[in-house]
Amino acid sequence: MATLKASFLLDNGIAGDALADQGRRGSGSVHVIMGPMFSGKSTSLLRRIKSEISHGRSVAMLKSSKDKRYAKDSVVTHDGIGFPCWALPDLMSFPEKFGLDAYDKLDVIGIDEAQFFGDLYEFCCKVADDDGKTVIVAGLDGDYLRRSFGAVLDVIPIADSVTKLTARCEVCGQKAFFTLRKNCDTRTELIGGADVYMPVCRKHYITNHIVIKASKKVLDSDESRAESCVAATISTYN
Template sequence: MTAFKSSVSLSSINGGHAKAGEVHVIIGPMFAGKTTGLLRRIKSESSSGRTVAMIKSSKDTRYAKDSVVTHDGLKFPCWALPDLASFQHKLGDDEYQKIDVIGIDEAQFFEDLYDFCCKAADHDGKTIIVAGLDGDYLRRSFGSILDVIPLADTVTKLTARCDLCGGRAFFTWRKTSETKTELIGGSDLYMPVCRQHYVSGESAIESTRTVLESFKVPNDSQTEVSADLI
């Protein structure tokens, strides 16, 4: 049987690069070990002889400005940036070309995450490891991290331990009444909860709101009371 030899090279298919990159996504609620998993993967890649770089959002200054830090204190030096597009410029083209693996922590804060992953993996041949929250405290999509899933080679969904019952926690519960989406904090503001306690917590809040509303005096009643006192 005559062997078929394609006239199209792999390098021409992927834009001149001999090896295409990869995208790996790690998601889950707070306190699920996302950053720990990211650091473990980055350190493994470094131990294998690959050149690595770590990026985090400059918005996150909880533990250190120039390091990615886990909740239990593990550290790794990083670039703290307002956006991902500035990474290559700050690093320099020559140094950027030497990078094999890029880790991105708290990826939900980067609006240009999708575009960066496309370019870095598809055109620059980088391995990108993304870690971040998939949902906010209202269980709605947080940032553009879910948009990267169609680009991903692998997706890992981690769970935490529910602070109230010890079961598997899939969601992040906000302890305060603040309603803005981006409210950076740790265990002082958030806790991981299971579905049952997330739903029961929502019910408790709604019940409290109903009780408080029942104690409000209507405006016309307030007028009548004021008139009686005159």
């Protein structure tokens, strides 16, 4: 009889854990903040995170370890506002690095510069669907060629909300939806700030991109001449 009772308690404990897991599953949410550079994505993310903290929720902020522009262990906006974070090469390793017990107590996870994480979709599914947490993703929706950048757009089908931000075109002051690279570098991942990129409207993206593309041909024969040509042309349109 004692053995039977012990067995029942063991099974009941397992059932309790299973019910707890079942209660968490599907109770999370995914929110995406996207747009071109200088559109306030990090600022919006930090505002959301601070709001969650003010409501008593436990939060953690993550960013890609590739982004070392302002601080290694902080998310920093272009106007200098910062928030402590975990800088990681990937997302799926975060629970173990953070500590499984501590991770289990988290309510909200913020992810900045999300375009640099190849496992973004997988992580968001785990956090929201399996672990019942809220994840807020902030990142570029397109690269300097207006192509999908990383996995940010992949997360949209599983998102509860999507916010598309705009910047201000540096040429005409109208709404800017695109990011223009000022030099002829063709790498998709080229981390930089206002020295490398500028937000532009459709008209001035097309105008300046044609100039930069033409200058790229000069780059093969004379790099310094091509770079100065691009800078001078963009300056003229400004």
